[in-house]
Amino acid sequence: MQRTVFDKDHEAFRETVRAFLEAEVVPVYDQWYEQGIAPRDFYYKLGELGVFGIEVPEEFGGAGIESFKFQAILIEECARAAVSLGGSGVHVGLCLPYILNLATQEQKQRWLPGFVSGETMFAIAMTEPGTGSDLAGMRTTAKLSADGTHYVLNGSKTFITGGVLADRVIVCARTAAPAEGDRRHGISLFAVDTKSAGYTVGRKLDKLGLKVSDTAELNFTDVQVPVEDLLGEEHKGFSYLGQNLPQERASIAVGAYAQAKAAIRFAKEYTRQRNVFGQPVASFQNTKFELAA
Ligand SMILES: Cc1cc2nc3c(=O)[nH]c(=O)nc-3n(C[C@H](O)[C@H](O)[C@H](O)COP(=O)(O)OP(=O)(O)OC[C@H]3O[C@@H](n4cnc5c(N)ncnc54)[C@H](O)[C@@H]3O)c2cc1C
Structure with missing residues (x-):
């Protein structure tokens, strides 16, 4: 075709x-x-x-x-x-749209x-040990400091592609409790500097496939995230996730x-060269497989 x-x-x-x-x-x-x-x-x-x-x-x-x-x-x-x-x-395909749009x-x-x-390699951290498909249930929190200069990030994420080497990670965290009738309210996005104090990379996860992709656990203990690193508007993170995942x-x-x-x-x-016993077989040359252009 x-x-x-x-x-x-x-x-x-x-x-x-x-x-x-x-x-x-x-x-x-x-x-x-x-x-x-x-x-x-x-x-x-x-x-x-x-x-x-x-x-x-x-x-x-x-x-x-x-x-x-x-x-x-x-x-x-x-x-x-x-x-x-x-x-x-993930750096280009997932993270760039967030930066360009927000x-x-x-x-x-x-x-x-x-x-x-x-x-500056980017990754994105949504999934948590107890929260995958149902992202509204995430537990990582980001609390605005009393002087309003930074958020204090606590929690953990898992399955984060590029998480071992990333320089900045778009972290999704709760900045407010869910609103009545709207569990999605109160999530915000932050482009967190991975060199921040309290930010640690946990295990690099072994997987069945995608072996070369470093997939990591991340932990945040009282990480201070400057307000300048909030991405988009506070509490609107869930709708941003919905817009960017397609x-x-x-x-x-x-x-x-x-x-x-x-x-x-x-x-x-493979079949052009060998039979199931690994022996060269010339008659395999005309296989039935048709390749697209
Ligand atoms: C290789 C790899 C790379 C990843 N990279 C990233 C990344 O960079 N950043 C990141 O944030 N996350 C990443 N993830 C995590 C991925 O987004 C989650 O695995 C995914 O959201 C599913 O979550 P879960 O694994 O907790 O499964 P669960 O949510 O527990 O789902 C388990 C099963 O139940 C089904 N299920 C769940 N809810 C329902 C429902 N309501 N009704 C019917 N069926 C349901 C699901 O379809 C699935 O089959 C990665 C995962 C993998 C495997």
Whole structure:
């Protein structure tokens, strides 16, 4: 099937990404897989390649292109090469929309240049040990200090992609009790500096798949978060989560398709060469699998 969604610029980007993965990732990927994490320095290379800045406005160092298609290409090419790029998918795919849609001009100036270069890697922390699908039940709290200069963050999160290496984490926390008839009220978002006192990274979780993606537990004990790091309006975090999660779902859909396609290609290549006993079999060459263009 011929696709028409990508133009010449997209295909040029695809070639660049393909060559980059071949040169910079495939040769070292077994090592990353073994260690369960992509090295921190690698994110600077992705920054140099320009993949973090595509959708970031030019005034903050990006290319200012409002399109999901480049991300889709990156996802497709990773699947094709059978690699993943650590927590970087969350950095761009999940966290960037929050910054673009909710951050003030001052916050964008502070965070986006580092976001683009890979110096400031972002992650997002919603899930807690007792709270997954039902996010309104989260227990992490952020209490405004008496002098109004900072919030005091307490609680813990789990399953946080990129959580080991992140420099800033968008943490969802309760700033007020649920309102009567509205459990969603009272959640706020903060872009927390992971170097803050009282912020600790717990276990790096071992998983069945996504081995190179560092998935971590995070703990907060009296972490002081400056009011300047509140993202969007206080208490409105739940609706922000609802608005921003669809892009993640789109990434998952693109990834699922690309991985299925890659799996068929790998199966085809494998059967071209060997039978179930691992012996070379020439007659397997005409397999029934048909690949999309
Ligand atoms: C690899 C990986 C990476 C992740 N990365 C992040 C991240 O970066 N940041 C983050 O915040 N979280 C992350 N998560 C957590 C993820 O968002 C949660 O796992 C998810 O929200 C589900 O929560 P849970 O695991 O507690 O399952 P639960 O909410 O306990 O659900 C368990 C099962 O019950 C079903 N279920 C739940 N409620 C209902 C209901 N009302 N009716 C019917 N069925 C229901 C669910 O569909 C599911 O099948 C990650 C998880 C994984 C596995």
